[in-house]
Amino acid sequence: MAEVIRPFASSADTKPRAKSSRKGTDSQAVKIPASGRQAAANIKGEPLPKTSPKRLAHEYFLEMESFNSFNDRTSEISSTPPEYYMQEVSTEPNNRERSQAGERSQSSTHGPPPLTEYSASNIQHIQCTRCGQGVQWVQCVPCSQQTLRYAVQPVPSVGQPLQPSAVPGTYYPVGESQALGARDTARHEWERFFPSFMGTYPREAFAILQQAWFQMSSTDHPGRSEPVPRHENDINYSRARDRKSRARENSREFPNEVEYQKQFQEYRQESEERIRKLNDVAQKLKAENEAFRAQIFGIGSRRGPLQEESYYIRHFNSLNTTIDQGVLKLVRQTKHALTEPLPVEEILKSISDLGDHGKKSAKFLGESEYSLQALYSQGPTRIALIGHVVAMLLVHRVFEPYGVGMSEEFSKGMRCLETDLTINGGFRNQDQTDCRNSVLKCFDDSSIRR
C-alpha cells in the first residue's frame, strides 16, 4: 500500500487555473491510494478505465481526503487520478502547448516539458517518510496543470534527466515531512487500515469515523502522571519538604512581618543611640581617668608644685582688686546716704564675731581714737574700713580654717597634723600629739562642722 502526495493542488474542474497556480506553492498533501499507484507502476501508459472499480475507489478516497484537509484558501482538490500524472514522460524537448494538449487528452505520447523549462517555484520536491525516496511535481505556468515527473532516490536537481520509474510509498513535502510524520502517526495507522473499510461503510459514517479517530488520536496523553522520584533522591526530597514546612510554620508565627520589621528598626535605632551615648560617657570617663592619673603621678612623684607661684599671686591680687572695686562701687551707689548714722554697736558686734582678729579689730575700732565713725566719715578711710571688714571675714571663714565650713577647734587640730606630717614626717612632739587628740575629740563630739 502506498500513497502519493500532491504538492500543487489544482482543480481543473471547479476552479480557475490562475488561482490554482497562485496558491500552488502551498504544499497540500493529497494521498493517492496504493492500488492506483500500483496500477500506474504496472501498466505504465495504460491508464485505468474510468469505470473500473479501482478508479472509482481512488476518486472516492480523494474526495474523503479533501473533506478532511481541504482549505479553500490555500488548496484545491484535483480529481485527476495519479495514473494520469504518472504516464511516461518523453525526454525530448516539448513546448507547453504540446504538454497541455497531451495532459488534457491523456493519450498523448509527448511528455511534459523538461525541468529546465519550469521555474523553481513551480517545482516541488516531495519525500517519502518511510523509505526516503522522493518525487517531483511540476506545475505548468499557463494552465497550472500538475505533473508527477518521477519518484526515485535521491531527488535530482532541476535539469537532470528524468527517472520515469515511480516507487511506491507515502510521500510528503520535504519541508513538512518531519512535522507531518511526527504528528500524524494515527493518520498513518488509519490510512493503512482504511482500504478494508472503504467499500463497506457509507460515506458519511466513514467521514465521522475517520474524524473521531483523528480527534481521539490527537489527545495529548490524558493518562499522564507525575513521575515517581528516584530512590537516591528520596532523602533530598524529604529535606526540601521539611525546609518548606518549617518556612511555612515560621511565616505563620510572624504574620505581621512588616510590623516586626518596623519594631526591629526602632530597636536598632534606640540601640545605636544608646551605644553612642555610652561611647560619649566612656570618652569623658577616659579623659577624667587620664587627668586623675596625671594628678596621682604628680602627687606621688613629688616632682614639683601643681601650679606655679605666680598663679597664686595673680589670683590673690585679683581677689584684692575684686574687694576694692566692689566696695568702691557700693560706696558710690550710696553716696547720698552717707550722712546717716551708723549702727556702730551692731557693726562692732559683727566684727567681734570674726575670730581673734575680729575681736582685736572691734576693740581697736571701738576704743581707740580711730573709731569706726571717724574712719567711716572720710571717703578714703571709709573704703579701707569696709574692705578691712570684708577681707577679715574671708580670712576668718575661708582661708584660716583647714577646710571651708570646719569648726575652729577641728580646723586647728587638722592644721597641726598637717604641719607635723609635712615638716617632721610624723607626730614627734607633744603639742602636735595634742592636736591629734583634739581632732579625735572633735570626731567623737561631732563638732567638726562650724
Place this chain on the structure above:
Amino acid sequence: MLRTLESLENSYHDIQDQLVTILGQFLPAAPADAHASFAKKAFDQALSLKKAMMEEQALFRVYWIDCDAEFDDHLVELVDEYTTSKVMICTFPGLARFDKSDGEEAEHIVVKASALLKNSVKV
C-alpha cells in the same frame, strides 16, 4: 559624702549671708542685690583660691595683720608713704608659703598684706 556636700553648701550660703549682713550694716542704702552679688563674687573667688592652695603640695597660708600691730616691712605693703607708725587697719591679708629647709620650717612671703598706718590718717 552627701552629708558633707550638703553641709558645704550650707556653709557657703552662711558665709555669703554673713558678708551681706555686714555690708548692709555699713551701706544700708545700697540695694540688696548689689550686696549679694558682690558677696557671691568675692566668696567664689576666695573659695577657688582656697581649693587650689589646699591641693598644692606646698603649704600656703594666708596671714592677717591685726590692728595696732607693729609695722613690719617684711609682712606689710604700705598703701601710702608713711612708715613710722603702727598699723591702723589691714585692708587685705598676705600670702605666705611654708617649706621644710634643713629640718626647719621656713616661711616665704609671697604676697605682702595691705595695711594703713596710723599716721597716714588724720582723725
